Amino acid sequence: MxxxxxxxSHLLVLACACLVATLASAQPLPSWNEGPAKSAILRxxxxxxxxxxxxxxxxxxxxxxxxxxxxxxxxxxxYTQLVFALDRVVREAPAHPxxxxxxxxxxxxxxxxxxxxxxxxxxxxxxxxxxxxxxxxAEYDREITAWIASARDRRFHQPYTSLVYVPMQExxxxxxxxxxxxxxVSGGGVEFxxxxxxxxxxxxxxxxxxxxxxxxxxxxxxxPELLRLPKVEFVDDGPGKPVGIYRAIGQRPIFAFGNSDGDxxxxxYTAGGDGLRFMGLVHHxxxxxxxxxxxxxxxxxxxxxxxxxxxxxxxxVDMKADxxxxxxx
Amino acid sequence: MxxxxxxxSHLLVLACACLVATLASAQPLPSWNEGPAKSAILRxxxxxxxxxxxxxxxxxxxxxxxxxxxxxxxxxxxYTQLVFALDRVVREAPAHPxxxxxxxxxxxxxxxxxxxxxxxxxxxxxxxxxxxxxxxxAEYDREITAWIASARDRRFHQPYTSLVYVPMQExxxxxxxxxxxxxxVSGGGVEFxxxxxxxxxxxxxxxxxxxxxxxxxxxxxxxPELLRLPKVEFVDDGPGKPVGIYRAIGQRPIFAFGNSDGDxxxxxYTAGGDGLRFMGLVHHxxxxxxxxxxxxxxxxxxxxxxxxxxxxxxxxVDMKADxxxxxxx
Numbered sequence: 171m172x173x174x175x176x177x178x179s180h181l182l183v184l185a186c187a188c189l190v191a192t193l194a195s196a197q198p199l200p201s202w203n204e205g206p207a208k209s210a211i212l213r214x215x216x217x218x219x220x221x222x223x224x225x226x227x228x229x230x231x232x233x234x235x236x237x238x239x240x241x242x243x244x245x246x247x248x249y250t251q252l253v254f255a256l257d258r259v260v261r262e263a264p265a266h267p268x269x270x271x272x273x274x275x276x277x278x279x280x281x282x283x284x285x286x287x288x289x290x291x292x293x294x295x296x297x298x299x300x301x302x303x304x305x306x307x308a309e310y311d312r313e314i315t316a317w318i319a320s321a322r323d324r325r326f327h328q329p330y331t332s333l334v335y336v337p338m339q340e341x342x343x344x345x346x347x348x349x350x351x352x353x354x355v356s357g358g359g360v361e362f363x364x365x366x367x368x369x370x371x372x373x374x375x376x377x378x379x380x381x382x383x384x385x386x387x388x389x390x391x392x393x394p395e396l397l398r399l400p401k402v403e404f405v406d407d408g409p410g411k412p413v414g415i416y417r418a419i420g421q422r423p424i425f426a427f428g429n430s431d432g433d434x435x436x437x438x439y440t441a442g443g444d445g446l447r448f449m450g451l452v453h454h455x456x457x458x459x460x461x462x463x464x465x466x467x468x469x470x471x472x473x474x475x476x477x478x479x480x481x482x483x484x485x486x487v488d489m490k491a492d493x494x495x496x497x498x499x
Numbered sequence: 500m501x502x503x504x505x506x507x508s509h510l511l512v513l514a515c516a517c518l519v520a521t522l523a524s525a526q527p528l529p530s531w532n533e534g535p536a537k538s539a540i541l542r543x544x545x546x547x548x549x550x551x552x553x554x555x556x557x558x559x560x561x562x563x564x565x566x567x568x569x570x571x572x573x574x575x576x577x578y579t580q581l582v583f584a585l586d587r588v589v590r591e592a593p594a595h596p597x598x599x600x601x602x603x604x605x606x607x608x609x610x611x612x613x614x615x616x617x618x619x620x621x622x623x624x625x626x627x628x629x630x631x632x633x634x635x636x637a638e639y640d641r642e643i644t645a646w647i648a649s650a651r652d653r654r655f656h657q658p659y660t661s662l663v664y665v666p667m668q669e670x671x672x673x674x675x676x677x678x679x680x681x682x683x684v685s686g687g688g689v690e691f692x693x694x695x696x697x698x699x700x701x702x703x704x705x706x707x708x709x710x711x712x713x714x715x716x717x718x719x720x721x722x723p724e725l726l727r728l729p730k731v732e733f734v735d736d737g738p739g740k741p742v743g744i745y746r747a748i749g750q751r752p753i754f755a756f757g758n759s760d761g762d763x764x765x766x767x768y769t770a771g772g773d774g775l776r777f778m779g780l781v782h783h784x785x786x787x788x789x790x791x792x793x794x795x796x797x798x799x800x801x802x803x804x805x806x807x808x809x810x811x812x813x814x815x816v817d818m819k820a821d822x823x824x825x826x827x828x
Contacts, residue, residue, distance in 0.1 A: 230703060307745060351705070364749045374559060375749030376680070377705070385745055387738040387764050394764070394771035396745050409716040416636060416714055416725050418747055420693045420704030435716050435723070442723035 198344045201337040201495040208492065210485045211341065214448040218424065219348045225446040227424055229349040234425035235415060235436065238356035238363060240470040241429045241452050242371060244333040246461040247469060251362045254317050259301040303400040307361065307385055310398060315365045328499055334370050337493045342371050350425065355414055356380040357407035357432050379418045381406045411436035424448065434475040437484065449484040451475060456490040527673045530666040530824040537821065539814045540670065543777040547753065548677045554775040556753055558678040563754035564744060564765060567685035567692060569799040570758045570781050571700060573662040575790040576798060580691045583646050588630040632729040636690060636714055639727055644694045657828055663699050666822045671700055679754065684743055685709040686736035686761050708747045710735045740765035763804040766813065778813040780804060785819040
């Protein structure tokens with residue numbers, strides 16, 4: 171390369187940087203109303219990404235983690251993965267004549283949640299485990315992809331991937347535009363999220379952390395495959411979330427968003443590092459456009475974490491007041 | 500943005516693309532001699548990254564995985580992590596008066612490998628476990644960082660991070676320049692690699708997969724910490740490597756490099772997907788510049804994987820013939 175070429179390349183780099191700055195100056199987070207939550211986010215990002223700021227964080231340490239269910243998409247009245255796993259029990263039934271007289275199976279087929287709950291957790295989990303393991307991870311992946319493409323939720327009659335929150339999609343993109351790496355840290359199974367998170371959130375499979383069932387390497391008809399075993403290897407919830415972050419990221423996040431008590435330890439772990447930190451909770455306060463639930467809910471209960479957030483001045487998003495738009499449809 | 504600005508931005512993007520192409524056309528892999536290994540790599544990358552190629556792979560599926568010990572840096576005559584862990588036993592001794600008469604401890608202090616091996620694996624692992632757990636992951640991280648900065652190997656008298664292979668550093672960078680994401684998939688512990696892999700290989704902590712000990716979330720003096728427990732949670736070796744890849748990446752790699760039988764299943768798993776694949780082995784054949792070992796070695800044994808590689812026409816790098824340079828020093 172000649173000196174002339176080198177100078178030309180410098181000019182180009184500068185020109186590109188200006189262009190990027192121009193594009194980024196469009197108002198960020200348009201679906202967020204002006205208010206304390208939006209201000210806190212903008213202030214945090216400015217403080218950690220401005221080179222002259224005392225709170226500047228180099229890009230390699232800009233790790234942002236997000237719970238999925240109830241934080242990035244709808245979890246109410248039933249976690250989507252549970253809807254899928256129950257559906258699979260029904261579809262697998264022909265291969266399991268022994269289920270015919272099983273009261274748990276009957277409750278699932280009848281969509282009788284009350285009868286189902288009456289049996290307690292263990293027999294339900296056992297049936298779910300049988301119906302959702304024993305195949306290769308590639309086969310299960312195809313099943314999930316097909317289900318996600320065709321299933322519709324019962325209230326909005328939309329594909330589940332349309333039930334992602336637009337304000338959170340904007341937030342993920344805004345953080346990435348500012349040099350953050352965004353990760354999902356969910357209590358749900360990694361296999362259920364990975365087929366669609368890239369498209370829905372711009373988050374690739376390797377940045378999706380969650381609960382995992384044991385898988386085993388096997389040669390099947392001369393082909394190397396991974397087989398799903400009926401054993402939960404790791405539950406990425408509550409105190410498991412910081413452990414999942416350690417295993418998969420190996421760095422303490424500086425930004426974390428959740429919506430329930432299962433996210434408390436992840437947020438505490440994020441808060442416990444040195445320097446400026448951002449901890450946020452989505453509070454479901456909008457029964458008209460989405461749902462309203464917190465302390466008394468069986469799904470996504472927000473109780474202890476809400477008290478802790480208020481006591482420690484974390485950001486609590488009031489869905490009704492803070493978001494001018496929730497879904498894209 | 501005006502139409503004029505939009506056109507200007509298009510021109511800039513085109514100009515930048517040309518510049519990048521110019522920079523990339525400098526000869527890649529300069530430390531690799533012309534030969535079948537280098538040709539195979541260049542051919543594979545051209546075939547999978549040229550849009551018009553029948554073997555084109557979109558960037559989001561360009562996953563490349565590398566073993567660490569013996570593939571990216573020296574592992575002989577003793578894995579570096581083992582040298583560190585043994586050193587730590589000696590440094591921890593004042594806190595463990597009960598070790599004074601322990602024959603395993605005495606063998607470690609005396610650097611008596613023969614006496615050490617005579618005791619079998621379990622008592623050695625027990626002592627190593629005691630000396631290398633019980634602290635927070637942050638404390639252990641600082642210990643590793645300090646040790647890596649000060650320790651020197653016994654043959655080359657170099658810091659261990661200077662014992663990385665320049666040809667493999669070039670290969671990692673070359674793959675990334677071509678849109679691949681590079682991951683380490685090692686039998687070693689993640690905690691031992693993460694403090695230095697970014698600097699040595701350009702691989703961030705979240706792309707380092709390895710064996711893990713159990714860690715537990717605890718509030719210690721009001722600070723949320725992760726504590727190392729004396730229990731190995733996952734061994735990322737042999738059939739464990741495809742499992743580790745599933746857990747942490749969630750996609751089947753299309754490019755894999757190893758050097759020992761512990762990498763065979765990772766390479767088989769990579770080979771088992773559809774489309775063009777690259778499987779490579781580093782064969783240690785250079786006793787003068789590095790080491791020569793394979794089928795009979797206790798460390799990094801290469802036996803079954805060598806036969807399999809030859810039978811399936813994988814790329815076997817002959818270190819002596821294929822690399823014109825090994826280390827940067």
